[in-house]
């Protein structure tokens with residue numbers, strides 16, 4: 001089971017959280033505002049490895065947190 005350390009509540013099981021998606025990285029080469037927003041919302045990298053994600057602690061403090069997770073091992077790094 002995946003355990004996530006919440007900065008407010010401490011280490012909790014993943015069942016207390018809701019996945020908020022990977023934190024997008026828009027390439028610097030995209031300078032048009034509309035293209036930037038389009039890339040931010042729709043272009044997920046779906047990395048097989050370490051990625052930065054947002055999680056919401058729905059059964060705890062009800063705050064968002066950002067963590068880095070290795071998707072190939074399903075472990076927080």
Ligand SMILES: [Zn+2]
Pocket residue numbers: 006007008009010057060061062063
């Ligand atoms: Zn919490």
